[in-house]
Amino acid sequence: MKKTKLGELEELVLLTVIVLKEEAYGVEIKRELEERLNETLSVGSIQSALKRMEEKGFLKSEFGEATAVRGGKRKRIYTATPLAIQTLEEIKEVRTLLWASIA
Amino acid sequence: MSSHEAHIGPPKWSTRLLKYFLRGQYLEEIEGDLEEVYHDLLSKYSKSKASRLYHLEVLKLIRPSLVRKFSGSQKLNNFGMLKHNLLISIRSFKRYKTTFLINLLGLSTGLAAALLIFLWVEDEKSVDTFHEKDDQLYWVMSNFSINNDVNTWDYTSGKLAEALLNDFPEVEDAVRVGNGFFRPRGTIKFDEYYFEANGLFASPNFFEVMTYEMLIGSPANVITDKGLVVISDEYAQSIFGTIENAVGKTISWDNRIFSKEFIVTGVFKAPPKNASKRFNVVLNYDNLIEADRWADHWNGGYAQTYVVLKEGTDIDAFNAKIADYLTINTDSDRFHLFVQQYSKNYLYGKYESGIQTGGRIENVRLFTYIAIFILAIACINFMNLSTAQASKKVKEVGVKKAIGANRTALIFQFLSESILLSIIALVIAVGLVKLVLPQFNTISGKELVLSWKEYILPTLLLVLLTGFVAGSYPAFYLSRFKPVAVLKGKVSNLKGEEWIRKGLVIVQFSLSVIFIIGVIVINKQIDFTQKKSLGYERDAIITFREGGSDYSSPQPFFDELMKIPGVLSTANMSGDFLAADDNNSGFSWIEGTEDDDNHLFDSPKVGYNFIETLGLEIVEGRSFSRDFNDGVGSIILNEAAVEYMELENPIGTKIDWGDDREMEVIGVIKDFQYGSLHKKIEPLIIQFRERGKQYFVKLRPGSETETIAQIEKVFQGIFPGQIFSPTLLADDYKSLYDSENKVADLSNYMAGIAIIISCLGLFGLAAFTAERKTKEIGIRKILGASQLIIFQLLTNVFTKTVAIAILTSVPIGYYVANNWLQNFAYSTELSWWIFAVAAISAMLLAWLTVGIQTLKAARQNPVDSLRAE
Numbered sequence: 005m006k007k008t009k010l011g012e013l014e015e016l017v018l019l020t021v022i023v024l025k026e027e028a029y030g031v032e033i034k035r036e037l038e039e040r041l042n043e044t045l046s047v048g049s050i051q052s053a054l055k056r057m058e059e060k061g062f063l064k065s066e067f068g069e070a071t072a073v074r075g076g077k078r079k080r081i082y083t084a085t086p087l088a089i090q091t092l093e094e095i096k097e098v099r100t101l102l103w104a105s106i107a
Numbered sequence: 108m109s110s111h112e113a114h115i116g117p118p119k120w121s122t123r124l125l126k127y128f129l130r131g132q133y134l135e136e137i138e139g140d141l142e143e144v145y146h147d148l149l150s151k152y153s154k155s156k157a158s159r160l161y162h163l164e165v166l167k168l169i170r171p172s173l174v175r176k177f178s179g180s181q182k183l184n185n186f187g188m189l190k191h192n193l194l195i196s197i198r199s200f201k202r203y204k205t206t207f208l209i210n211l212l213g214l215s216t217g218l219a220a221a222l223l224i225f226l227w228v229e230d231e232k233s234v235d236t237f238h239e240k241d242d243q244l245y246w247v248m249s250n251f252s253i254n255n256d257v258n259t260w261d262y263t264s265g266k267l268a269e270a271l272l273n274d275f276p277e278v279e280d281a282v283r284v285g286n287g288f289f290r291p292r293g294t295i296k297f298d299e300y301y302f303e304a305n306g307l308f309a310s311p312n313f314f315e316v317m318t319y320e321m322l323i324g325s326p327a328n329v330i331t332d333k334g335l336v337v338i339s340d341e342y343a344q345s346i347f348g349t350i351e352n353a354v355g356k357t358i359s360w361d362n363r364i365f366s367k368e369f370i371v372t373g374v375f376k377a378p379p380k381n382a383s384k385r386f387n388v389v390l391n392y393d394n395l396i397e398a399d400r401w402a403d404h405w406n407g408g409y410a411q412t413y414v415v416l417k418e419g420t421d422i423d424a425f426n427a428k429i430a431d432y433l434t435i436n437t438d439s440d441r442f443h444l445f446v447q448q449y450s451k452n453y454l455y456g457k458y459e460s461g462i463q464t465g466g467r468i469e470n471v472r473l474f475t476y477i478a479i480f481i482l483a484i485a486c487i488n489f490m491n492l493s494t495a496q497a498s499k500k501v502k503e504v505g506v507k508k509a510i511g512a513n514r515t516a517l518i519f520q521f522l523s524e525s526i527l528l529s530i531i532a533l534v535i536a537v538g539l540v541k542l543v544l545p546q547f548n549t550i551s552g553k554e555l556v557l558s559w560k561e562y563i564l565p566t567l568l569l570v571l572l573t574g575f576v577a578g579s580y581p582a583f584y585l586s587r588f589k590p591v592a593v594l595k596g597k598v599s600n601l602k603g604e605e606w607i608r609k610g611l612v613i614v615q616f617s618l619s620v621i622f623i624i625g626v627i628v629i630n631k632q633i634d635f636t637q638k639k640s641l642g643y644e645r646d647a648i649i650t651f652r653e654g655g656s657d658y659s660s661p662q663p664f665f666d667e668l669m670k671i672p673g674v675l676s677t678a679n680m681s682g683d684f685l686a687a688d689d690n691n692s693g694f695s696w697i698e699g700t701e702d703d704d705n706h707l708f709d710s711p712k713v714g715y716n717f718i719e720t721l722g723l724e725i726v727e728g729r730s731f732s733r734d735f736n737d738g739v740g741s742i743i744l745n746e747a748a749v750e751y752m753e754l755e756n757p758i759g760t761k762i763d764w765g766d767d768r769e770m771e772v773i774g775v776i777k778d779f780q781y782g783s784l785h786k787k788i789e790p791l792i793i794q795f796r797e798r799g800k801q802y803f804v805k806l807r808p809g810s811e812t813e814t815i816a817q818i819e820k821v822f823q824g825i826f827p828g829q830i831f832s833p834t835l836l837a838d839d840y841k842s843l844y845d846s847e848n849k850v851a852d853l854s855n856y857m858a859g860i861a862i863i864i865s866c867l868g869l870f871g872l873a874a875f876t877a878e879r880k881t882k883e884i885g886i887r888k889i890l891g892a893s894q895l896i897i898f899q900l901l902t903n904v905f906t907k908t909v910a911i912a913i914l915t916s917v918p919i920g921y922y923v924a925n926n927w928l929q930n931f932a933y934s935t936e937l938s939w940w941i942f943a944v945a946a947i948s949a950m951l952l953a954w955l956t957v958g959i960q961t962l963k964a965a966r967q968n969p970v971d972s973l974r975a976e
Contacts, residue, residue, distance in 0.1 A: 078136070
């Protein structure tokens with residue numbers, strides 16, 4: 005199989021999913037990332053990143069509980085797959101090596 | 108978070124939009140997310156801002172990975188149906204190639220013609236509309252009543268602009284410019300080089316009212332003083348190289364009104380292509396007053412007056428207020444003022460008896476109708492060919508209905524077929540337009556470009572409309588069939604449908620015959636204007652103007668000219684001969700009375716030898732002559748004037764003019780056509796002026812080019828710095844009919860297109876009929892019918908249809924042609940042969956088109972046609 009690539013935003017979203025654990029659903033990911041990056045993100049950009057990664061096999065998802073704030077609609081909780089973790093590590097390794105050669 | 112806030116849901120329509128485009132499986136999750144987001148927003152911002160941001164979030168969700176797919180089980184509404192219809196359309200195009208090609212050819216040429224006409228019409232409509240205050244900018248016109256007739260003049264007193272501004276609160280601003288006759292031309296000299304000038308006298312606030320773009324200098328203070336001028340960018344470039352170099356330079360300008368030096372204070376952008384007024388220098392109106400005090404007098408007609416009216420001014424009320432304004436200020440009650448929107452004057456510039464009667468708008472209308480007719484003819488082709496093939500399509504309709512298609516879906520299918528066809532036709536049409544636009548521009552004298560930005564919307568509308576009109580009848584007709592009857596093979600009511608088809612062919616051919624009649628009449632009239640004997644010679648005569656301010660005797664110039672062997676005769680006059688716009692009133696010929704008749708006489712002012720050079724015929728008395736020392740007191744009448752004045756012995760009659768001039772009739776000339784044939788031959792008083800600046804030279808045939816070169820040499824020697832641009836009098840006369848010539852050229856082409864499209868349709872129908880009757884023909888041939896009989900059998904139907912078309916169109920054609928010829932005082936006859944030629948050529952064309960198909964069918968071997976089962 006061709007090696008699947010991760011975009012910059014995708015990588016950030018993926019990491020956030022891992023950080024948030026059971027709370028990793030759309031809006032929460034958006035809030036967390038907005039806070040860390042100190043910029044506003046749209047629901048659309050987060051959602052499309054999530055859907056793309058789910059298609060590529062980086063994420064799995066299942067419905068969580070519904071709340072009143074959500075107008076009775078269920079959350080979709082995302083979890084990273086082993087493939088995602090492996091890819092993230094690969095990326096990190098490449099970057100570390102690159103930084104090492106700069107120094 | 109209060110419970111109150113929790114109840115405010117996100118805006119409804121955004122959520123609905125979301126439901127429409129979002130993929131079903133994502134809906135619950137994302138909708139929930141969004142509600143949460145909305146909640147967060149509400150806690151931070153006001154409700155309206157929160158809603159706004161929410162809408163934005165929804166819009167940002169429209170991305171490929173989240174919206175529904177165009178195919179598959181999650182497709183957008185109706186897309187599948189559309190795809191199916193498209194497929195069916197393309198298959199039917201492939202199966203009926205001839206029909207498809209005929210339709211495509213017809214629609215695309217029709218659309219191309221319509222697009223060209225559309226561009227032309229839009230351009231005509233845009234003339235002069237670029238001024239910022241276009242809707243408030245009005246032109247003050249004056250109706251001059253004399254002898255139960257009213258002449259409408261676009262010029263007024265030079266004093267009017269300021270007076271209107273002072274006396275009427277509705278007037279926000281006012282401008283006067285020198286009228287056409289008082290335009291300074293001549294040449295401008297800079298650094299020993301001469302440049303042809305085309306000037307305009309104008310009030311200092313000219314550029315504030317008429318917003319020609321100012322490139323250098325401020326509109327308010329470029330011509331504040333008599334010694335200042337502002338020039339166009341093109342002119343600045345040709346004189347000074349760059350526009351920046353122009354400012355502050357001194358130029359000297361010599362023309363028939365003044366000869367002075369000016370300082371250039373600014374540069375304006377040359378009037379755009381769609382400006383009716385063209386000029387390259389603008390100077391202060393005071394210069395005209397300095398040269399001629401009448402330019403600032405209530406009794407002079409030296410200026411065109413433009414006013415800016417306050418927004419919301421009631422024009423009718425304002426017209427009523429100013430109507431008698433001149434009566435107070437002049438000693439005459441014959442002038443009545445009214446205003447006309449400045450930009451309207453280009454299209455609506457014709458007045459008869461003081462009433463607006465049209466103008467260029469007539470051509471605009473004419474061509475709009477032609478475009479509509481051409482498109483209609485192309486649409487009719489489509490209707491006819493698709494209904495003719497109904498018998499082939501009914502099975503499809505039957506099956507579809509049987510498995511549950513409703514009528515709307517079928518209508519939609521047929522409409523999408525015709526709309527698809529017209530979109531394909533549009534692509535070809537645009538290519539065609541691009542291809543022929545240069546030629547079209549030459550014919551129409553315009554510089555049109557096909558710009559998508561402006562025209563994409565109207566073009567698409569036009570195409571959709573065309574597709575809809577063309578497809579509507581077949582769609583409603585075909586979708587009506589009852590499935591049971593159709594599948595059983597019973598297709599009823601084909602008779603009625605054939606009648607409609609015949610009716611449509613009649614409409615097509617009627618239009619074509621009217622086009623043919625129109626073309627013949629227009630061309631015949633043009634030929635008539637060119638060939639009609641006008642009563643004077645115009646073939647070997649060149650004419651040119653000397654534009655300087657020197658008014659000394661032209662005799663030395665004439666003497667030099669006569670030394671050239673190729674020159675037969677020379678003459679001059681003041682004013683323009685062919686424009687025929689020089690007129691005077693106030694002549695009185697009955698002794699003892701004063702101003703007894705207020706007739707407005709055409710009154711050209713000519714020099715010695717004019718009558719001889721142009722070959723006008725003296726019937727009584729003599730011509731102007733040096734031997735008799737003629738002065739301004741000598742006049743010559745034409746026969747019409749003698750008749751009008753009821754003079755028994757015209758020679759020697761004394762005629763008073765105004766208060767202080769007595770003139771004597773010295774000769775009578777035969778009537779001749781003064782001006783274009785739009786004008787009737789009117790009573791004429793020819794006056795004498797020795798020093799006119801319009802020259803006429805009669806050339807000896809054979810060596811024209813050399814002679815003209817020699818004349819130029821003499822001209823440059825005597826009038827240094829003036830520009831010599833001779834034209835043939837015959838050409839100038841031809842250009843009086845420019846507008847008619849353009850209409851004629853354009854309508855020739857358009858008529859051609861209309862006829863070709865009609866014939867295409869007929870060709871298709873004939874092919875279809877021949878095909879349907881293959882078996883009948885085969886049987887008839889076996890039973891002994893000759894080819895001729897078969898041929899007659901097939902052509903008879905069409906012959907009858909075309910004959911009916913001819914019968915209906917001839918009266919209409921007669922009416923239209925007659926109406927058009929009313930525009931001319933002298934016109935060609937509407938002889939019977941015009942209609943005969945139109946009828947016969949339509950019939951021949953029809954036979955020819957049908958004949959090709961029929962012949963093929965008639966010659967077919969019956970064995971082939973009968974065995975094919």
